[in-house]
Amino acid sequence: MKLQEYQSKILFTMYNIPVPNGRIAESIGEVKQISEELGGRVVIKAQVLSGGRGKAGGVRIAKTIDEAEEYANQILGKEIYGMPVRKVLVDEMISIDKEIYLSIANDRNSQKPILMASSFGGMDIEEVSRSNPEKIVKRVIDPLLGLRDYQLRDVAINIDLDRDYWQDFSTIIHQLWKVYVDCDATLVEVNPLVITSEKKLTALDAKVVLDDNAMFRHPNLNDLRDKDAVPPSETQGRKIGVSFIKMEGNIGCLVNGAGLAMATMDIIKELGGEAANFLDIGGGANAKKVEESLRLILSDEKVKAILINVFGGITRCDEVAKGILSAFKEIQTNIPIVVRLVGTNDKEGLRLLQDTELIPAGSLLEAATIAVGKAGEGKA
């Protein structure tokens, strides 16, 4: 779960990590008021969960209160990368001497947290890692021991940080580590951390991503979830207890198991079709979940065929077939539906589907071939 910049900065403030003075605004009136309080020279930053806000016109520098009002008018209510801008952060203008990149993240390769810093701050770090990989300093952190002071000195030396700032730099990283651990973050990033012309270190931007698996430990943070960041269909999927991701094609997929769901989409693609969604219904396949999942798939008007692919292990295929049939009693549709059942009692399961409107199939290749064929019909 990603936090918005302003939410991340509130978190930073709670941990004594310096951030610019500023507040969140939802209206032009509020922007005006905050700009007045901050003396007129402000930065207006759209609060949407995507990178590249600046390039999309979502970050503007205002030299006067009138300008602040004008920019707020341009940004509030607009869309950035398809997400509505409902709030802007109004920060005081900071004069910058130097920009630094700083982050702590989960590193999959080492299976440990990793501290990264660079003297190339304020730029896209992915880009820096391609163009100047030697300019990114990385230090793996022992998750049981935590950060060692020598590691921080080592990082400071390697990004050519002036000795005058080592103490403040260390303090900020220690506090960032606390945020990372206390909140079960998967990423805490400051890009840039700046040295101001008053010789102070300040987090100009802030990005915090939290581990969804750990939200039970942080109910207050869970309330900060941004509903605009997730497509409504995925939220609906979460509600009915399935894993759902919207795709671009026209073949709806309903599968038990994430790996098998991916494999199903892959074979559809291999055969020249395109899946409309990823949907993992989880273990078993009870009638109610099948019904709700089908409704979710059918809510996409592009869907021209549906492929149900269920492996029956402990839940036998004949039980799964009964579940599917009872779900279909509740749903009216003309869209062709191919059902592939495999595993325990698969022949009995497929027999139950004969003489219904469903199209039974024994192998994945056969099922996908039929579904791709049906979805292609009517196209010329």
Place this chain on the structure above:
Amino acid sequence: MSILVNKDTRLLVQGITGNEGLFHTEQMLSYKTNIVAGVTPGKGGDWVLNGKIPVFDSVQSAVDVTGANASVIFVPARFVGDAIFEAVDAEIPLVVCITEGAPIQDMMRVKQYLSSRSTRLIGPNCPGLLTPGEAKVGIIPGNIAFSGNIGVISRSGTLTYEVLYALNQNGMGVSTCVGIGGDPVKGMNFVDCLELFEADARTDAVVMIGEIGGNDEEIAANYISANMTKPVVAFIAGISAPPGKRMGHAGALIEGNSGTAQSKIQALQSIGVKIARYPEEIPGLITV
């Protein structure tokens, strides 16, 4: 022979009195797995499944009394870290964690702790192990595989069953199937299992089922190229997956340009591993 579990495995079930724990204990028992004990803190002294399995308050007490040498964990996600630490401290050689949804930082601490211990961990978020005819440790349906000479390693659940079933339908038996799990931070990986299969006298070929996310398959390709004499066939799920989306499993995520199915397929193909386009194609690619 087989790897990791066999008829001599003395299994302990952590979280035995929960719904999942109890249901799957019954399934494992009916497969004739040698289950010697269960652990649920606060329920020590009880017996479950008609008095067949004694329940203990702690892993150490269960080990002391029953000599358990493997543990399978079904406790809720929030207790996973503690349950693994407890099993490791009781010096159980093999711990298999089925539970999905463990916090990543908990698992990083577990992993770091394991680096100085001799316990092997499988999972979390995995279907466990099956040595057909001998032991089922976890939730893999027992009836879909019979004993044979193919080793199976997989990051997935039902996709693994699909492959086991396809092998079964083609008259191919399995030495051991290891579901290593779909989390980004986990215990044993492809390479650890490949090493065991290479050394296992009964295994003649290995099937590897990978998916998008991370670079474990690429690392496995290096290992295979340098160390494996037995043929390996692979399937990689997620060639149609979009970047930046978590495809069900916590670890199934293309980050930036890394972790794509294409990169994994290319790494494996370049060293001569045959790649199946869909699971049913796997049996036909195995030559032993």
